[in-house]
Amino acid sequence: MDLLMLSGPAADRANDHIPDLVIPPLPPGEAARDSRPDGTGLVVFRTRILIQFTETATVGEVNDLLRMLGATIVGTIRSIKLVVISIPDTGDFAGLDRALATMRSSPAISLAVEDAAMGPVRARPDRLPQ
Helix, strand or coil: CCCCCCCCCCCCEHHHHCCCCCCCCCCCCCEEECCCCCCCCCEEEEEEEEEEECCCCEHHHHHHHHHHHCCEEEEEEHHHCEEEEECCCCCCCHHHHHHHHHHHHCCCEEEEEEEECCCCCCCCHHHCCC
16 A cells, blocks of 8 residues: 655645545444543543644655654644554554554644544444454
8 A cells, every 4th residue: 555645845845735635434343442541441442533733834854753653644634734644553552552652752742632422333242342
């Protein structure tokens, strides 16, 4: 699969190159109840992270970070400069935790949060993996 990155010159501001992409539905099986020790108890998507860039982040910095994580841009809400990325699924929360830690430690990222279901989920909650 080709990874979708930001387009534009590497030295340009990342926020000036956020594409306009509709956020697609998740493939089945990528959600689980967050039962980690500090978990929220919500249904969390193991492969999706919501991010915002700092005002000084460059296209090159962001694309390097996405490549390092094997992540791809899957959707955006341009009006609030929010980018939804997809990361490889490890089958548990380990990959999500590592990617969040990497994103949160990057000077190019101002916000990195897991994507949680805030409404109905297609699968019955009692059938979600714990």
